[in-house]
Amino acid sequence: MSSVQRAMRLLECVAGHEHGAPAKQLARETGIALPTTYHLLRTLAHEGYLRREKGLFFLGAAAERLSSSGAQQKRRSTVIEALAHWRDSIGVPIYYALYRDGEIEVMCVSESPGTPAVEEWADFRETGHAHAIGQCLLSQLDEDSRRDHLGRYPVESITPYTVPDSHSLLRRLERTRRMEPVIERQEYALGTVCAAIPITMGATAATMAISLPAHQTDRLLPAVRRLQDEIGQLLGSLAISISI
Known part of the structure; x- marks a missing residue:
């Protein structure tokens, strides 16, 4: 459950950065340890909830579908x-x-x-x-x-x-x-x-x-x-x- 909560915090944090944000900034803003942040970001990107471009993370297609459905x-x-x-x-x-x-x-x-x-x-x-x-x-x-x-x-x-x-x-x-x-x-x-x-x-x-x-x-x-x-x-x- 704690991993899910941290993943949600990261998604919410990324959503607040229209022009993307690097992993270190996301770790700092969410208070999640940097190694854990890297691990969760990779998982979220693999599942399509995030996408990475030039070291910055953005919401992915899966997250946008959730938003549209909601x-x-x-x-x-x-x-x-x-x-x-x-x-x-x-x-x-x-x-x-x-x-x-x-x-x-x-x-x-x-x-x-x-x-x-x-x-x-x-x-x-x-x-x-x-x-x-x-x-x-x-x-x-x-x-x-x-x-x-x-x-x-x-x-x-x-x-x-x-x-x-x-x-x-x-x-x-x-x-x-x-x-x-x-x-x-x-x-x-x-x-x-x-x-x-x-x-x-x-x-x-x-x-x-x-x-x-x-x-x-x-x-x-x-x-x-x-x-x-x-x-x-x-x-x-x-x-x-x-x-x-």
């Missing part, structure tokens, strides 16, 4: 916590999704016993034309990308309220105003209404959405507007990772 997990935790906060404060399930590599991906769903999410009874990826999440994502794509998606996942009725054909869907998407919520009423699941908000993430189409029982339709627009306001206030400090 940062990604932190971003994911931040997003999950934000969605849970909005779920409880607004009283609706919250969905976060994006369009990546030609596919609709629901990255995170925050629900509770009192605010259950919609059951995915038909594959979300294949039924983007029928739910608010998919319609919101498709509305952010260019026409060629929309047609490509619908060529792979043709429009089909899954409830009596589903948009009837691709032409009708494309016309609806063209009329969708930028940054306006997309509303869907029982097109994906009978008894459920949904709304989705476009999220600006560079070139990536993303969205956050909510759902409610159909008998609470009057809550839908006020709830999604509140979510939109809260997201706008938080985006300055919350970097939503596209890869969470």
Whole structure:
């Protein structure tokens, strides 16, 4: 255990030297005996956690992968916590999704016993034309990308309220105003209404959405507007990772 602790101290010390540091300096700053420092540095370099250039030690690829993974997990935790906060404060399930590599991906769903999410009874990826999440994502794509998606996942009725054909869907998407919520009423699941908000993430189409029982339709627009306001206030400090 003591060897692990010393190795970690050396890694932390190296991380504090952007332009690298020699073994003697690292031994002095960590208080580790020079022979032990040399031994640990050689081991860490062999395992890829450090690299040596002209007598100076720098963080290696393995350490950088650990750092990247930790940062990604932190971003994911931040997003999950934000969605849970909005779920409880607004009283609706919250969905976060994006369009990546030609596919609709629901990255995170925050629900509770009192605010259950919609059951995915038909594959979300294949039924983007029928739910608010998919319609919101498709509305952010260019026409060629929309047609490509619908060529792979043709429009089909899954409830009596589903948009009837691709032409009708494309016309609806063209009329969708930028940054306006997309509303869907029982097109994906009978008894459920949904709304989705476009999220600006560079070139990536993303969205956050909510759902409610159909008998609470009057809550839908006020709830999604509140979510939109809260997201706008938080985006300055919350970097939503596209890869969470």
